[in-house]
Amino acid sequence: MxxxxxxxxxxxxxxxxxxxxxxxxxxxxxxxxxxxxxxxxxxxxxxxxxxxxxxxxxxxxxxxxxxxxxxxxxxxxxxxxxxxxxxxxxxxxxxxxxxxxxxxxxxxxxxxxxxxxxxxxxxxxxxxxxxxxxxxxxxxxxxxxxxxxxxxxxxxxxxxxxxxxxxxxxxxxxxxxxxxxxxxxxxxxxxxxxxxxxxxxxxxxxxxxxxxxxxxxxxxxxxxxxxxxxxxxxxxxxxxxxxxxxxxxxxxxxxxxxxxxxxxxxxxxxxxxxxxxxxxxxxxxxxxxxxxxxxxxxxxxDIPGADADDKPDSSRLPAELGSLEIRGVTHRYYHEQSDEVFELGPLDLEFRPGEVTFLVGGNGSGKTTLAKLLVGLYAPESGELVLDGKPIDDINRDRYRQIFSAVFSDFHLFERLLDLEGGDLDERGNRLLRRLHLQHKVQVCDGAFTTQALSQGQRKRLALVAAYLEDRPFLVFDEWAADQDPVFKDVFYRELLPELKAEGKAVLVISHDDRYFHLGDRLLKLEHGQLSVAEKSVSCESPNPETGGQASVGSVG
Incomplete structure (x- = not known):
């Protein structure tokens, strides 16, 4: 030193x-x-x-x-x-x-x-x-x-x-x-x-x-x-x-x-x-x-510089997302509930633009870990991620991460909308705030939120606004709607997700809100670190009087 x-x-x-x-x-x-x-x-x-x-x-x-x-x-x-x-x-x-x-x-x-x-x-x-x-x-x-x-x-x-x-x-x-x-x-x-x-x-x-x-x-x-x-x-x-x-x-x-x-x-x-x-x-x-x-x-x-790419073009994004594949990916970590080493995978998945994917599973099944593997925060211990036919490794992993916007359950909200440009940024941000009923509590002014003294649910809505404005090809939402009121859940599932789908965005939603699963293109289920494709019920558009509005989910994978 x-x-x-x-x-x-x-x-x-x-x-x-x-x-x-x-x-x-x-x-x-x-x-x-x-x-x-x-x-x-x-x-x-x-x-x-x-x-x-x-x-x-x-x-x-x-x-x-x-x-x-x-x-x-x-x-x-x-x-x-x-x-x-x-x-x-x-x-x-x-x-x-x-x-x-x-x-x-x-x-x-x-x-x-x-x-x-x-x-x-x-x-x-x-x-x-x-x-x-x-x-x-x-x-x-x-x-x-x-x-x-x-x-x-x-x-x-x-x-x-x-x-x-x-x-x-x-x-x-x-x-x-x-x-x-x-x-x-x-x-x-x-x-x-x-x-x-x-x-x-x-x-x-x-x-x-x-x-x-x-x-x-x-x-x-x-x-x-x-x-x-x-x-x-x-x-x-x-x-x-x-x-x-x-x-x-x-x-x-x-x-x-x-x-x-x-x-x-x-x-x-x-x-x-x-x-x-x-x-x-x-x-x-x-x-x-x-x-x-x-x-x-x-x-x-203990924190060696590992994978941040500081080259001038490191933040350049692909014009559009072609395909993203997870091939035989595994990841091991200590699992507190079972007091043993938990293995996630091997996983094989493919994501395409204009596709909304729901991911469900019990607590500790590895949903958030899968999301972190997908966005490149964790490196897989075996297998590989392939973006548009090119494998992701330590050299290009940071550039790969730039295609994602994510709101994790333990998200952090910055006071400014960092690295976002455009003369209409404040207008677009405030338009989203109005849709989420936050216009009376907070505004976007000169690219920054006027306050963060809000409830956890309201702060999560601000994080959604920031992710939406980033306009990345792939968005990940980890239990975003878990602490939202029904009206905001409806805005998220019935308005924002279809808009993202129409814009050609790939979206992964980790959720337990089964009454909205029919709005996605597919439903994935994670159990004990293993992934399966679940069948969605087409009758869940309206609540089922016998089941309280819960959709039937059957494993077909």
Missing amino acids: FSFLIRRSRGLLLAAATASVVSGICGVLLVSRINAALAVDNSTATMAWIFAGLAVAVMLSRTLSSVLFERLGQHALAELRRYISSRVIAADFRRLEILGGPKVQSALSEHSTNVAQFFVSMPAILTNSVIVIGCMVYMAILSWQIFLAAVAMIGLGSVGYHLAHLRAIRHLSVASREQDRLFSHFRSLVEGAKELRLHAGKRRAFSEDLLGRSVEAVRRSRSLGMSIFVASASWGNFLVYAFIGLVLFVLVGDVPERNRVMTGFVLVFLYMVIPLEALLLNIPRANLARVAAARIEEITR
Whole structure:
């Protein structure tokens, strides 16, 4: 991650680092001028001007460094989020389902922010590192014997800091992993709001056992890790003051210019305390960023860019759909109800334009999985999809998906009608809204819905409007009418589906509304992963008084 960010911001990083180094050098020179002024009886005007120049240089270089690194931090955050988003968009859908949304959200927010904060703390790390090194060099000039003692003292502090560092990193890594689970609980906090309010015991258990424990685990691990860093920084400061005592009372004997040497060492060490403390406190940020970067790398490795075709012509659609065949397609996945691996298929199907197909089956029979295989969201484990005589593979699967519009049961509704053009887009959208009786609640204005604060059924009608306006050759509706009122079901089955059929669209409707099955060209039934063709009753135009309007369905496949 750091290599990627440095490559993307090499010039800005070099300028900011240079400003930080200049700031540190000027700070050390400023201390040397102060010590020189203390060693003489009368300061000269030249010394005053040099002091003033160095003070201004410190101020300007430190300001420039901070501004550049702040810009670098924001640039790094934007680059990370663009990088992760591009990997998510290009990822294989099935792999993305397995990975889960909370990990992606954690990478885009918490982990990315921690990495970006490292760049914000870089001026403090660089500047203070230069100051500490410069002070050590100046001490060596004053007295190499005392300098060696200082090196030994700093080495002792470094060993202790390193041991503490290793332990602290383990706690920060635990906190980083627990953060992913915490984001999952945050999502449940909103998406499960209805269920939590209807069940006090469930609400209490979620708040205390899940959310509360996860929040506490992150707090405890992160606090412990950072506390170890703070304690090690205090240990470093203690060694500094201990060394000042050794210089004053033990190490400096009867040497030439004793007062100048003692004053110089004490002044340098006192000046070095704040930069050393800042350096030790900012290093944990760097380590937290390293842990976050490693977590981002781990997450993005699980979502490799697989099948998104970003070529300019990738979204070009065929003028019309000729034929679409499913030949011997199978797919295996874990089935929760039976607690075993469920196999769908082998499936053999053919779809043609101007054909409305109904798909029925019990819960868990594989209807939605079949739809995802059909539209190319899942790759078949065996068999193949053939579009107009051409097999679909990993190379052309993304282009193949562009012939479909789908409204799944777990659909997502974007606030804008994305990638739709035409000066009459608003007019066509609002015309559909009127047919679906939504004109008083929402409008299409400048290619966007004016609100999404609607019921689930109303939002699903908006998703239908978006799919209809996309004007794709093949449309898939997964239980669209399940939560619609009878009047809207009639509009969907008796008006919109015949219109799509007349326009030459291929349509697959997953439904349990058997009173409308006669409106389709064929009825497919899925049982235990196997597909059969069902016979439709021609007498289901009007409700059957004996069966309550249910059509008779008999298997002929």
